[in-house]
Amino acid sequence: MERSPSSPAFWRSPLRGPWFTSLLGVVLLAGITVLFVTGLLSYAAYNPDLSPVNDKTPDKGVLGFYLFPWPTDPPWLYRLTQGVHVTLGIALVPVLLAKLWSVVPRLFQLPPARSVAHALERLSLLLLVGGVLFEFVTGVLNIQLDYVFPGSFYPLHFYGAWVFFAAFAVHVVLRAPTAVRNLRRMRAGDEGAAPPVSAEEPSLVSPDPAEPTVSRRGAVWLVGGGSLLLLGTTVGRNFDGPARRTALLTPHGGAEPGSGPNGFQINKTAAARGISAAETSEEAWRLVVTGPSGTVRLSRAELARLPLHSAALPIACVEGWSTSDQWWRGVRLRDLAALVGHEPDTAPDVLVESLQRHGAFRRAALRANQVRDPRSLLALDVNGERLSPDHGHPARIIVPAAPGVLNTKWVARMTFGDLR
Amino acid sequence: MTTYRLPLGSPLQLLLLACSFALAGYAGVRLLADDWFGVALWFVGAAVVHDLVLLPLYAAADRALVRAADPAGHRGDTAGHRAPAAATPPPARRARVMYVRVPAALSGLLLLVWFPLISGRVADRYASATGMSGGGFLGRWLLITALLFGGSALLLVLRARRATKDRPPADH
Numbered sequence: 001m002e003r004s005p006s007s008p009a010f011w012r013s014p015l016r017g018p019w020f021t022s023l024l025g026v027v028l029l030a031g032i033t034v035l036f037v038t039g040l041l042s043y044a045a046y047n048p049d050l051s052p053v054n055d056k057t058p059d060k061g062v063l064g065f066y067l068f069p070w071p072t073d074p075p076w077l078y079r080l081t082q083g084v085h086v087t088l089g090i091a092l093v094p095v096l097l098a099k100l101w102s103v104v105p106r107l108f109q110l111p112p113a114r115s116v117a118h119a120l121e122r123l124s125l126l127l128l129v130g131g132v133l134f135e136f137v138t139g140v141l142n143i144q145l146d147y148v149f150p151g152s153f154y155p156l157h158f159y160g161a162w163v164f165f166a167a168f169a170v171h172v173v174l175r176a177p178t179a180v181r182n183l184r185r186m187r188a189g190d191e192g193a194a195p196p197v198s199a200e201e202p203s204l205v206s207p208d209p210a211e212p213t214v215s216r217r218g219a220v221w222l223v224g225g226g227s228l229l230l231l232g233t234t235v236g237r238n239f240d241g242p243a244r245r246t247a248l249l250t251p252h253g254g255a256e257p258g259s260g261p262n263g264f265q266i267n268k269t270a271a272a273r274g275i276s277a278a279e280t281s282e283e284a285w286r287l288v289v290t291g292p293s294g295t296v297r298l299s300r301a302e303l304a305r306l307p308l309h310s311a312a313l314p315i316a317c318v319e320g321w322s323t324s325d326q327w328w329r330g331v332r333l334r335d336l337a338a339l340v341g342h343e344p345d346t347a348p349d350v351l352v353e354s355l356q357r358h359g360a361f362r363r364a365a366l367r368a369n370q371v372r373d374p375r376s377l378l379a380l381d382v383n384g385e386r387l388s389p390d391h392g393h394p395a396r397i398i399v400p401a402a403p404g405v406l407n408t409k410w411v412a413r414m415t416f417g418d419l420r
Numbered sequence: 421m422t423t424y425r426l427p428l429g430s431p432l433q434l435l436l437l438a439c440s441f442a443l444a445g446y447a448g449v450r451l452l453a454d455d456w457f458g459v460a461l462w463f464v465g466a467a468v469v470h471d472l473v474l475l476p477l478y479a480a481a482d483r484a485l486v487r488a489a490d491p492a493g494h495r496g497d498t499a500g501h502r503a504p505a506a507a508t509p510p511p512a513r514r515a516r517v518m519y520v521r522v523p524a525a526l527s528g529l530l531l532l533v534w535f536p537l538i539s540g541r542v543a544d545r546y547a548s549a550t551g552m553s554g555g556g557f558l559g560r561w562l563l564i565t566a567l568l569f570g571g572s573a574l575l576l577v578l579r580a581r582r583a584t585k586d587r588p589p590a591d592h
Contacts, residue, residue: 150454
């Protein structure tokens with residue numbers, strides 16, 4: 001048994017022990033809690049309960065219990081919550097890897113079960129470890145547009161998060177008191193002593209430790225340094241200009257895709273979405289607006305003769321990148337509602353349809369509070385210039401604090417008050 | 421034949437676990453609704469690949485590195501017997517392993533997280549969607565790796581020089 005992984009003596013690293021596992025565990029407890037909450041907020045930000053077109057997990061049942069109308073203030077709300085979700089998730093990768101390394105002897109521990117409760121806890125650990133890796137892997141792949149996972153990202157990441165959370169919550173309840181006790185003891189200067197996790201559970205401390213090759217402090221620095229490196233090369237993708245250049249390896253990092261007023265980040269180009277110049281020309285394109293008083297068709301020139309307003313708003317993507325504020329100019333959504341028979345102050349929800357023929361959000365619904373906000377525009381220009389094709393020419397939606405995909409580009413049709 | 425009966429364990433723990441499994445089951449049937457086999461494979465596969473492939477691989481690479489830094493003959497770590505205290509490698513030599521270990525670990529971490537971009541497997545899709553080049557990531561990763569190892573080498577040289585300067589001749 002000496003050389004088998006189920007023997008405690010197989011594991012020789014002097015680093016393993018309650019203090020290392022507890023420290024990483026407490027960091028993950030805080031970090032993963034933030035990831036879970038910001039993830040739930042991101043789902044709410046889509047307003048999935050408003051219309052089926054916004055909801056990629058319609059069979060969510062009670063898992064959508066907390067949904068609420070997503071506000072438009074502060075306008076950087078989604079930029080912040082989703083920026084934190086993705087950036088923090090990336091920075092936590094080394095902490096997660098170190099935590100899993102620190103407890104790997106437990107995987108091989110014998111006897112496999114000391115009691116029914118212990119057997120079930122070990123089964124629950126499969127959901128915990130499988131779940132956390134599933135969430136991190138699908139998230140990291142999705143932001144790199146590598147869609148190799150089995151299905152649509154939205155249901156996988158959302159339901160996967162709840163399976164993981166179920167195991168995470170019970171793990172925290174069962175283990176957090178021990179972790180906190182270990183850290184307290186550590187701070188009291190007693191870190192050398194190895195407190196048993198419990199009377200019946202074998203300790204993580206190696207009974208036959210090898211010569212140390214790195215100090216405990218050094219190991220913590222290495223994990224923290226990995227986090228800082230990932231953070232430092234990622235966080236810049238949430239700002240335009242020089243900051244973005246520091247995001248060296250991340251999608252939507254580095255240099256901007258273009259120069260000039262339309263040079264900022266693009267989620268999906270016109271070419272990628274099959275939008276041709278012929279269908280967006282002044283002759284061909286008409287915006288169709290429908291409401292209780294009937295249907296109005298407007299050319300871009302006619303739209304430009306309506307009262308135009310400006311708003312400085314960012315684009316913030318679910319993939320965790322965002323732009324700084326851009327200066328948009330166009331027609332207020334509430335004024336468009338008034339064109340088809342609504343009072344601007346009591347304008348209803350609207351269904352927005354794009355010219356694009358495919359894509360998960362070619363149709364998107366906006367809630368009344370978003371329509372009524374005076375900063376919500378059907379934009380024609382950005383930063384003092386006509387929208388480029390890649391940014392949605394002839395006209396696009398821009399709504400404060402809404403996820404990027406709800407800011408529909410190449411708008412063709414808007415239906416006020418009827419979301420079907 | 422004797423029957424072995426497993427004790428039940430803590431009732432509170434059992435209740436909490438039952439509650440957890442019920443919630444996991446509620447979300448799980450939705451998670452598995454479309455492609456149950458593919459999702460289950462990814463879910464369990466993630467844990468298996470990490471615990472039985474990735475972790476042993478990087479642990480073995482690290483062990484090989486540490487062994488390579490040891491002078492020949494001092495391999496007590498792996499042979500199953502204890503090396504006598506007097507025969508352990510000099511601390512300075514052991515400490516130098518860190519100058520390779522740290523940049524290698526950081527570079528590997530970046531490769532692990534950004535593999536789809538660095539390998540170029542999504543380059544065309546990335547370029548088509550975002551209007552940016554999908555090809556620069558490998559070069560940038562190599563440059564960061566060069567900086568990490570170069571910086572580490574510089575640090576090693578500076579510290580070694582300072583140590584020689586500061587060390588009083590009589591004291592070591």
